[in-house]
Structures are given as C-alpha cells and as structure tokens.
Amino acid sequence: MGAPPTSSASGGAKGRGFDKLNHLRELLPESVVLTDPDVVEGYRFDWSQDPNAGTPIAVVRAEDASQVQTTVRWAAEHGVPVVPRGAGSGLSGGSSAVDGGIVLSLERMRAIEIDTECQVAVVEPGAFNREVKLAAAEHRLWYPPDPSSYEICSIGGNIATNAGGLCCVKYGVTTDYVLGLDVVLADGRLVTLGGKRIKDVAGLSLLKLFVGSEGTLGIVTRAILRLVPEQAARSTLVATFPTVDASARAVVAMRRTLRPSMLELMDAASINAVEDYRPMGLDRSAGALLVAQSDAPASARPEEIGLMRDACTAAGATEVFVTDDPDEGEQFVEARRAAFPAIEARGTLMLEDVGAAVPLLPDLLAAIAAIAAEHDVEIPVVAHAGDGNTHPIIVFDEKDPDSVRRAAEAFAAVMKAAIRLGGTITGEHGVGRTKKSALPDQLGEDVMDLNRRVKEALDPQGILNPGAVL
Template identity: 70%
Template sequence: MTDRSAAVAELTAALPEGVVATRPEALEKYRFDWAKDPEAGMPCAAVRAETAEHVQVAVGWAASHGIPVVPRGAGSGLSGGASAVEGGLVVSLERMTAIEIDPAARCAVVEPGAFNADVKKAAGEHGLWYPPDPSSFEICSIGGNIATNAGGLCCVKYGVTTDYVLGLDVVLADGRLVTLGGKRIKDVAGLSLLKLFVGSEGTLGIVTRATLRLVPAQLAPSTLVATFDTVRGAADAVVAMGRVVRASMVELMDRPTVNQVEDFAPMGLDRDRALLLVQSDAPEGAREQEMAVIEKSCVEAGSVDVFVTHDPAEGESFVRARRLAFPAAEAAGSLLLEDVGVPVPQLPDLVARVEQIGVERAVDIVCVAHAGDGNTHPIVMYDAADADSTRRARAAFEDILTAAIALGGTITGEHGVGRLKRDALPAMLGPHVMELNQRIKTALDPDGLLNPGAVLPVIPAGQR
C-alpha cells in the first residue's frame, strides 16, 4: 500500500460508510464544474460530507497530510473554480441541503448544498423571498452562490448574494469551525470577516451553514420587450433608462443569442434583432411611470418594436427565453464563457467591442447581459476538434478581458475568477492589490491547501 492510499484508508475509516468515494468511476463526476476545464485532475478521494463535522474531519486530515482540498457544491460553476486538483481531495457539500425558515427574523438558515430554487420555494411558503437569482437558480447551490458572490437577473434592483448573507459557519484550513455573524441585521463588532469569505471561491475556508436575509415577496412584475437593429442601440436604451428608473430586471440578448435560443427551443422571438427585456415590480402608480420612462428610452434609442404585458405568465415566458441562453449555447458546440462587466455608461462601448473582436478573430460570439448593472456574458463559440479554431477562440477570450479592463470594468462580475481567469487578475488588480490578496490568503491558509490554483497563483512553500 502506498503512502497516499494508506492515508486515504485512514480518512475512509474516520468517516461513516458511504461518505468517502475512492473508485475512479465515482470520482469522475467530481473532476469538473460546468466550465469543463481540460486541465482538471483526478482526485485521490471525494468526501460527500453530510455534516459540518465531516468537513472538519476531511480538512483536518488533508492538513495533516499536506493534501490540497477543492470544495464543491452543485458543480454548476463557470470559471473552473471547482476543478479537481490531481491527487487532491474534493469536499462535496451536495448532501448538506437542510433549509430552516425563521419568518419572525425574516431569515433562512441554510446548508451549502441546498439549491437556490429550493431556498426561494421554502421562503415563498412564508410570504418571503430570497432575491439573488442566477440564470441557473434551479441547479446551483447556495454554497456556490456564496463562493462566487453570485448575482443574476434581479440584482440590478435587489443586489447580489453578499447583500443577503448575515452569517456563516466556516471550516478553516486547519479544520477549526468558526461562526461569523448571525440573525442580527446590524453588527459591526470586529473586522468584517463575514464579507471576506463571500466571493472567496473556497480559497479561505469552506462554508457549512449560512444565515440569509429574506424580504417580503416580490410583487408580480410588468414586462417590456423591445427589439433593436443593433445591440449597441439596446445598450444605449439601458443607459438612458438607468438615469431615471430602477427596474427590477434589465436583460439583453444580442441577435446571435436570440437565434441560438430559437434553434434550441422555438419561442417566436424576432430572429433579425437584438432583444431587451425589462421588468418593473414597482407599486401600481409608480409602475406606470416607470414603464413609460422605459418605453420612451427604448424608442429614443431606436427600438424597432416595443411590447408591454402586465400578465405575469406572459412575462415569465420571455424570462425563460433569457434563462435558456446558456443551455442553448452549450448545445450549439464548444464554448468559452465570459463574465465581464463595466460601469453602465460604458456598456454600449463594451458590447460593440465584443462584436468587433468576433470579426477580428473570426469567431462567433453570442452575448447576453445583465445589462442594468453592466454585467455581460459574451460566449465564444468554437470547434474543440480544430486547433486553429481553439487558438482563435482563446485569443478572443483574452481580448474581451482586456477590453473590459480598458473600459474601467472587471474580468468577472459574478462567476468568479476560478482557474480560467486567474492569469488576467494581475492586470485587473495591479501589483499592490495582488500582494494584499496573497497576504490574506497566506494568513488564513499558510500551507496553500485550500483550492490551490483558483483565483491566485500557487506560491511555492519556500516563498510564502
């Protein structure tokens, strides 16, 4: 028996039967997230934790043997943040799905493996709502949402995950469990460590429980759909309306995206134009004013057609079309998925530059956007079996990151840096902020074992 296999046997014996997976065929499902990073390794084992104590045992075991740990939720991540490390340990939170609603405190106490959709449903049974709303809300987990500070379709008005995290239980790199925050609305005792872990992509600790703020249920929205000859025209409308109103959803689909969605699930969308989807959930009187401003902004920006509905079911059909953008792109072939954002006034320049990059690199790029907050998802399509197509796609991917930075934007608005964007982070942050990031990482994970290679480069032990 090798040293590594003896160590794995020790881990298996320390946890209940069925918690530790070691067979290659069982481990295969834990290698990749949705980014399908080809450099993902084969782990030595996967711990399918059922309690916080299981996570502590796993992390403590890994620390004692110097084995890297990759935390994993539902595997729906899009930046390679949950790609397995060769010979490392995957700690899966998929079995930790408990949800407890406290309607008096307007909070949900949730384990990390619970799906976003299930939290929404549980809150809804009490007339409450959990607003963070990723496109993948039906299949993504709360732990993954916290790891990447996920946003989604409603965040233009209601904010992102960090705005709803009141407390966290976190297992640190040495196996200790700490509790940060709780059901308190206001709490400034000590440094804001709670916010440090939100968005840290499993590089500082592993979340085993979260206390989430809930709000009263959203009013049924009215929906406006406008079509444009150019995606820049749609973006101009977004900038104009944003100066006056705060819609509850502002989503953009360029013409190639509309066509992919129609190919994937025909819904009667206008294949010849870009589409702008806007919703307002303001109270009755204010809603009429908001919708009038939104429609005026679209018309003045050159919309070809504007359709308004106050029927929630009809409006939801357009939201569904927007949510199908990623599955439609995945069905169309190999892809590299971006997540770049800019200040909203620079949105027209960004979408125009993305179109230009597609022409320059001779690649197809489809683009959807949480346009109201300047967060775009350009998707670079390519043929993975063609080396030249792959090269051009990767060049376009890098060009888009560079374009976002040049416009005062970010290389990731909500998907995280992961492994796929790690090399672009220094250009985004600069040397001094990179050094601060590394110091924090080293302070909380001195041996560099938590999700190594995600977000920050791996620093050799002698240089930490």
C-alpha cells in the same frame, strides 16, 4: 506560498497515498469517501469543462459540518489539497479537481430552515437556490439573488462566487443577503461569523471576506440569508432593436433615472440560438432584445414602464411590447434563462463574465463584437445589462486546434477590453482557474500582494482550492 504536495502514482509514494486514504476512511463513514474511478471522474469538472482539471484521489461527500472538519483536519495533517464543490454549475473552473487532491462535495448538506420572525433562511451549502426561494415563498418571503441557473446551482456556490443574476440591478447580489456564515478554516476549526441580526460592526468585516472567496479561505457549512417580503406584481416590457448598440443606449438612458427590477439583454446570436434550441417566438431578425420589468407599486408602475418605453423608442427600438400578465412575462424571462444551454448546443464554450460601468456598456459590447470579427469566432452575448455585467460566450470546435487557438486569444482579448474600460474580468462567475492569468492586470501588484497575504494568513499550507483565483 508553495504548492501543496500531491500524490505520486509510483513506488512508495503510491503506498503512502493508500495509507492516507485508509486513515480518512477510518475517520468517516464508509459511504462518505468515494474512490471508484467512474464516480471520481464525475467530480473532476464544473460546467466550464476546464481542460486542465486534475484527477483527485477521492471524493468526500460530507453529510454535516463535523465531517467537513474531519476531512480538512486530515488534509492539513497530510498536506493534501481540498477542492470544495457544490452543484458543479460553476462557469470559471472554480471547482475543477486537482491532481492528488480531495474533492469535498457539499451536495448532501441540503437543510433549509425559515425563521419568519427574523425574516431569514438558515441554509446548508448544498441547498439549491430554487429550494430556498420555494421555502421562503411558503411564508410570503423572498430570497432575491437570482442566477440564470437558479434551479440547479447551490447556495454554497452562490456564496463562493458572490453570484448575482437577473434581479440584481435593483435587489443586489448574494453578499447583500448574507448575514451569517459557519466556516471551516484550513486547520479544521469551525468559526461562526455574523448571525440573524441585521446590523453588526463588531470587529473586522470577516463575514464579507469569505463571500466571493471561491473556497480559497474556508469552507462554508451554514449560511444565514436575509429574506424580504415577497416581490410585488410585475409588468414586463420587451423591446426589439436593429442593433446591439441601440439596445445598449436604451439601457444607459433608462439607468440615468430608473432602477428596473430586471433589465436583461440578448443579442441576435443568442436570440437565434434560443429559437433553435427551444422555439419561443422571439424575433429572429432583431439585432438585440431587451427584457425589462417593473415591480413598482401599482400606482407608480405604469409611469415607470412608460419611461422605459420612451427610452427604448428614443434609442431606435423597432417594437416595444408591454404585458401585465405574469405568465406571459415569465415566458420572455425563461427565453433569457435558456440562453446558456441553447448556445452550448452550438459547440464547445468559453464563458466570459466581464463588466463595466453602465454608461460604458455600448463601448464594451462594441469591443466584444470587434474581437469576434478579428479572431473569426462566434461570440453570442447575453447580459445583466442594467448593471453593466455581460456574458460573452465564445463558441469553438474543440477538435480543431486552430479554432481552439482563436477562441483562447479572443477569451484573453475580451478580458483585456474590459480592463481597458475600467471594468472587471468577472462580475459574478468568479475568477476560478480559467481567468486567474488576467487578475493581476485588473488588480495591480499591490492589491495582488494583499490578496496573497490574506490567503497565506488563513491557509498557510495552501491546501484550500489551490490554483483557483491566485
């Protein structure tokens, strides 16, 4: 599949580029198509700050599905790349702009409707995860997918990467809650997949094909999300350990028989980063910290918490603290959520998202520590430990070429280590552009070929998010 043509900055090609944009401006309201360089600059990067991000010729801030269709039809006609974008909180360069392309922002499409009879939320892609949770909570319902960035990430982005989060160990990830999608295809057609019904096996499972496809197969303009009754009261357990290995062994022991509603890990570097950034009373001397929760029925919760405590103690925890106070428990959860911005304050980041089967969590964490030592880089780690999904965060000095080189080598080595353990290069952030070089090593050539054939079937011109994933 060939790369889509891009505009040139000289001669007749430049003139043709202006003609293209004038045509687009004629098709859409004036306020929707933005070309001011300062505005466009703000749409080049997602949170990963991918240094290879290109410069688009315009930003389209669509207000409804018909404007998305119009933009995609125009792009197909002129062979212009389209990069869909939500809130820009992605961590793998999945919405990095490309030269000569259009950034199609869905940030204005924010409508939310709660259907209490069907227990679903009908949501436009620009709505924030937090907004959906709050709208559902008004009806004593709950939308469980819970990324650390839930306050600032959009539902469209969550669907694009099949985001998980802190509650996924018990409640699953985004795909488990997507019942229906409206998707604009690469030729501008809008298709409706699924609906408000719980069970539906009519035809191929195309709905799930688009979840996690990172905007490479189509652009989501509406989602029907399954809701569940509001979460029960929770008890929180916080355990400190002398080493990361001890905390990982506690996780493995818990997961043999238990399914906590949350099981999060922070290593010493991330603990201290949070304390430097926003002092919260965490134990700076700890080698690792586990934050676990149980939302089992009141009659069963003490037993589940007791078994968690026993697992931590047996693994060598130096302290185990339990609280039934929701506000007190939430303080520890907030400390875990603060890890990304806290570590970002220490330098430039390369963000990893590798995972392995839960019994191999100690091996994965040991491999990450060895890579940090070998390449002389700091790699704080936080993890959705209960499902084996780790977030090693490589900190480096972008102004020091040697630091950049060592960080890049460590980044590649971490992904290779996960693959060696039968794991994955991304559990929930997506492949984007920053991890695509490692994807063949995980999937193998036959599966890569299947991926390419699906992409070519749905986007034969290659205009949808080119350069991402494949």
